[in-house]
Amino acid sequence: MVENFRFMAQPNLGKIAYQTLQQSKGIVGIVHKEVSTKLMELVAPDAVPETSIPSADLLFELRKSIKELEEIDWQEAEQGIYPKSLLFEAPWIQWFFKYPLVWLDMPSTWLRRVKRNFQDIPVEINKEKYPDYYLQNFHHQTDGYLSDHSAGIYDIQVEILFNGTADAMRRRVISPLKKGLDSSFPNLNPSNLKLIDIATGTGRTLQQIRSSIPKCDLIGLDLSSAYLKQASKYLNHGEKDLVQLIQGNAEKTPLKGNTFHAITCVFLFHELPKEARQNVLNECYRILKPNGILVIADSIQLNDIPNFIEVLENFHKIFHEPYYKDYIKDDINNKLEKAGFDSIKTDTFFMTKIWSAKKTEI
Numbered sequence: 117m118v119e120n121f122r123f124m125a126q127p128n129l130g131k132i133a134y135q136t137l138q139q140s141k142g143i144v145g146i147v148h149k150e151v152s153t154k155l156m157e158l159v160a161p162d163a164v165p166e167t168s169i170p171s172a173d174l175l176f177e178l179r180k181s182i183k184e185l186e187e188i189d190w191q192e193a194e195q196g197i198y199p200k201s202l203l204f205e206a207p208w209i210q211w212f213f214k215y216p217l218v219w220l221d222m223p224s225t226w227l228r229r230v231k232r233n234f235q236d237i238p239v240e241i242n243k244e245k246y247p248d249y250y251l252q253n254f255h256h257q258t259d260g261y262l263s264d265h266s267a268g269i270y271d272i273q274v275e276i277l278f279n280g281t282a283d284a285m286r287r288r289v290i291s292p293l294k295k296g297l298d299s300s301f302p303n304l305n306p307s308n309l310k311l312i313d314i315a316t317g318t319g320r321t322l323q324q325i326r327s328s329i330p331k332c333d334l335i336g337l338d339l340s341s342a343y344l345k346q347a348s349k350y351l352n353h354g355e356k357d358l359v360q361l362i363q364g365n366a367e368k369t370p371l372k373g374n375t376f377h378a379i380t381c382v383f384l385f386h387e388l389p390k391e392a393r394q395n396v397l398n399e400c401y402r403i404l405k406p407n408g409i410l411v412i413a414d415s416i417q418l419n420d421i422p423n424f425i426e427v428l429e430n431f432h433k434i435f436h437e438p439y440y441k442d443y444i445k446d447d448i449n450n451k452l453e454k455a456g457f458d459s460i461k462t463d464t465f466f467m468t469k470i471w472s473a474k475k476t477e478i
């Protein structure tokens with residue numbers, strides 16, 4: 117009895133450290149947003165978006181949802197789905213030195229908001245290399261996705277936006293990915309496994325996967341050479357296996373059909389027009405091997421969590437997200453089926469929806 121009590125009374129230091137880190141990131145995110153909004157109200161009042169003020173109940177629900185996400189994140193690490201070290205991993209020193217750039221960037225963001233100038237991208241960009249929908253300042257990002265400056269501060273901006281939960285949101289793809297692979301390819305040696313992360317951006321999802329399924333052959337694809345350069349700096353150093361990074365449009369990749377055991381795709385679909393969403397799913401189907409697995413993470417949609425509808429409505433008023441309004445109503449399951457996928461499953465976590473699907477053997 118005393119032994120049991122002693123056992124129960126042991127504090128789980130790892131979990132407390134993780135919770136403390138998440139709380140600190142959350143506070144930094146909230147303070148940053150509060151101060152920057154106040155500054156915008158003062159310096160550029162015309163840039164302030166007209167949004168509803170969230171009620172105390174809604175804020176409570178959001179905090180609860182973040183806590184649930186962190187609990188699942190911890191539990192899955194405890195179960196060995198990914199190593200606990202991932203929960204603490206980030207290029208902290210680099211972020212520390214890049215953070216002032218986020219502030220310095222703000223005035224140009226406000227100006228872009230006031231002028232409603234959403235096609236403000238570097239003049240030297242060869243526009244013919246990109247689809248029209250891509251040549252925009254998504255979330256008012258300076259240079260869109262098309263410069264080293266944008267790629268250098270993107271991760272910090274996303275961390276701030278989601279109050280420090282961005283990687284916990286991305287990690288939700290790992291469990292369905294591993295389950296799907298175990299069921300589709302039970303005897304496959306990880307060193308023979310080929311996985312591609314579509315719209316990989318700065319490579320944070322690839323880093324989570326590499327730590328969870330070591331030795332597998334990883335590829336990242338994105339339209340932005342600047343973001344791929346950033347991903348390469350982050351992923352391809354030290355002793356770890358190199359990750360191959362390819363510039364290409366996810367609607368029509370330069371990759372051979374029937375190549376990959378698995379595809380992941382995080383935070384892309386809400387930034388695509390409707391037709392492009394279908395094209396990307398068709399392309400994923402084409403490049404997957406028979407029985408291959410697709411796992412997508414993106415924003416929750418209108419029908420997922422009724423309490424959060426106000427947050428979704430505010431999101432596209434605050435940020436330039438031209439396709440978000442359509443995305444949150446879109447029937448992605450239907451698009452997956454149209455592309456040929458089956459065994460479609462969905463799940464939701466804090467602001468994150470996960471789809472997993474299979475290309476059944478033909």
Ligand SMILES: C[S@@+](CC[C@H](N)C(=O)[O-])C[C@H]1O[C@@H](n2cnc3c(N)ncnc32)[C@H](O)[C@@H]1O
Nearest residue numbers: 261315316317338339340343364365366382383
């Ligand atoms: C919101 S970011 C998400 C990046 C990353 N997956 C993450 O978790 O942070 C969207 C990414 O999609 C890329 N992208 C947008 N449209 C694309 C397309 N048609 N083909 C390939 N990449 C695309 C952008 O360059 C950008 O890196």
